[in-house]
Amino acid sequence: xxxxxxxxxxxxxxxxxxxxxxxxxxxxxxxxxxxxxxxxxxxxxxxxxxxxxxxxxxxxxxxxxxxxxxxxxxxxxxxxxxxxxxxxxxxxxxxxxxxxxxxxxxxxxxxx
Amino acid sequence: xxxxxxxxxxxxxxxxxxxxxxxxxxxxxxxxxxxxxxxxxxxxxxxxxxxxxxxxxxxxxxxxxxxxxxxxxxxxxxxxxxxxxxxxxxxxxxxxxxxxxxxxxxxxxxxxxx
Numbered sequence: 001x002x003x004x005x006x007x008x009x010x011x012x013x014x015x016x017x018x019x020x021x022x023x024x025x026x027x028x029x030x031x032x033x034x035x036x037x038x039x040x041x042x043x044x045x046x047x048x049x050x051x052x053x054x055x056x057x058x059x060x061x062x063x064x065x066x067x068x069x070x071x072x073x074x075x076x077x078x079x080x081x082x083x084x085x086x087x088x089x090x091x092x093x094x095x096x097x098x099x100x101x102x103x104x105x106x107x108x109x110x111x112x
Numbered sequence: 113x114x115x116x117x118x119x120x121x122x123x124x125x126x127x128x129x130x131x132x133x134x135x136x137x138x139x140x141x142x143x144x145x146x147x148x149x150x151x152x153x154x155x156x157x158x159x160x161x162x163x164x165x166x167x168x169x170x171x172x173x174x175x176x177x178x179x180x181x182x183x184x185x186x187x188x189x190x191x192x193x194x195x196x197x198x199x200x201x202x203x204x205x206x207x208x209x210x211x212x213x214x215x216x217x218x219x220x221x222x223x224x225x226x
Contacts, residue, residue: 032212034214034215036217041222042219042220043116043118043202043217043218043219043220044202044204044217045217046214046216046217049214051212090155092155094212094213094215097160097167097168098143098145098160098162098167098168098206098209098210098213098215099157099160099168099170100145100147100155100157100215101157102147102154102155103154104154105154
């Protein structure tokens with residue numbers, strides 16, 4: 001069965017520090033993977049996506065993610081976090097029937 | 113280019129009532145998706161419409177239904193509202209039916225059932 005796991009419910013980092021948000025997926029076929037960000041009271045904004053090819057993908061706002069098939073992971077990274085990055089981050093896998101399976105999200109707090 | 117729009121932004125209903133939520137996709141997108149984001153349950157897939165047809169349905173009871181119009185806009189209807197239907201309902205759109213099509217999300221409609 002398809003599923004996405006985000007092991008970290010909440011992460012706190014200092015502004016300027018590096019960030020890594022973990023995502024593990026379970027999917028039988030080639031996964032289509034996405035990271036979205038949700039600010040309070042808002043919808044989801046696409047950060048980046050992986051379909052095929054280069055396993056390191058670049059996104060908006062300085063984010064990148066690396067697809068590791070052997071580990072079934074698609075971790076999101078940012079070298080230097082800004083206070084405006086505080087939000088909820090969701091990893092998703094696109095499955096058959098165009099159904100996206102989302103992780104439960106990781107809430108990011110940035111301290112000055 | 114305008115993004116996905118949803119209306120209304122907020123809604124308060126009482127148990128047993130019916131509600132209709134609306135969504136307009138990005139211009140040129142033919143597929144519309146509905147998700148429920150309930151507290152503690154994360155984002156759950158509800159429905160997918162493409163070219164006016166229901167293409168896929170998540171694990172929700174039949175009182176959740178919808179339709180897609182010729183202009184590709186969509187409605188989500190929820191009958192016999194229950195307290196646990198309180199959630200943020202997100203609409204997304206994509207260009208077509210392929211699995212790898214990115215889904216772009218609207219701001220959502222927040223429904224409170226009292």
